[in-house]
Amino acid sequence: MPLSLLTLNDGTKAPWIAFGTGTASYGKDVRQSVTVAIQNGFTHVDGAQQYQNEDSLGAGIAASGKPRSELYITTKLGNLKPGDTPRSALEESLRKLGVDYVDLYLIHHALPNVGRLKDIWIGMEEAKNAGLTKSIGVSNCTSDHLSEILEVATIPPAVNQLEVHPYVWMALQPTLSLHRKFDIVTSSYGGLSPIVRGRGGPLDPVVANIRTRLEHTRGSMVSEGQVLQRYLQQKGILVVTTSTKVERIREYLDTENIPELTPDEIEDIEAAGAKLHKRFFPRNWPPE
Numbered sequence: 356m357p358l359s360l361l362t363l364n365d366g367t368k369a370p371w372i373a374f375g376t377g378t379a380s381y382g383k384d385v386r387q388s389v390t391v392a393i394q395n396g397f398t399h400v401d402g403a404q405q406y407q408n409e410d411s412l413g414a415g416i417a418a419s420g421k422p423r424s425e426l427y428i429t430t431k432l433g434n435l436k437p438g439d440t441p442r443s444a445l446e447e448s449l450r451k452l453g454v455d456y457v458d459l460y461l462i463h464h465a466l467p468n469v470g471r472l473k474d475i476w477i478g479m480e481e482a483k484n485a486g487l488t489k490s491i492g493v494s495n496c497t498s499d500h501l502s503e504i505l506e507v508a509t510i511p512p513a514v515n516q517l518e519v520h521p522y523v524w525m526a527l528q529p530t531l532s533l534h535r536k537f538d539i540v541t542s543s544y545g546g547l548s549p550i551v552r553g554r555g556g557p558l559d560p561v562v563a564n565i566r567t568r569l570e571h572t573r574g575s576m577v578s579e580g581q582v583l584q585r586y587l588q589q590k591g592i593l594v595v596t597t598s599t600k601v602e603r604i605r606e607y608l609d610t611e612n613i614p615e616l617t618p619d620e621i622e623d624i625e626a627a628g629a630k631l632h633k634r635f636f637p638r639n640w641p642p643e
Contacts, residue, residue: 389415521628
């Protein structure tokens, strides 16, 4: 079954779930894992210059046998070298990836570029206008960072990729409010962190109870990871996730086949999340 799509503010559409090639895969050869992910149903792959593996990401795409037209490819702008521009950096990424264009090109980090975000965004627009990317956006941008970019943007960011899960949901509200105002899609990385990196928190029993209910309703197994990913999907969030295990990859793709969470269950997740503020990737965000 084709993956559900999210409509971006530029009219393009993106699969709601992406296979990521960062975190544990940073600097590693991802050819095999990318090929397996695509062959099992992922059509959206998420890379970055900073991950130092765009060449093997491209090799995995090629080895999958999937036509380029059926794939959605994201990459991200790293720290610019002297003399480079967002366009020239993307041209280098395209060479490594072995494709003529990407679907989404993001500024990876705002913090190292404070004071330069306007100029960089103008360069992002140039890359899009040159046909090297269909959409442009940002990552790890607060509402203040977004406001700075929007002062000069003739093309507003289509996506902002952030650490998103219930333990940061309350803190993200000013940023999410700006997303709603400009129809910016929220993308999540680290969405499973509360149950992968942060066991023992107030979310644990809530997720466990919802999982039990969903299994009873479905009549087959539901994982705690699927509960959190289903929550994110129902909030309209583009989820970036990853695994080297085939069974886990299939589980992620099966998420949209499980029953929907009820409004009360969503409220319970957010109430539990509000009891603990915890970032698992704090270096990507200003001090709080």
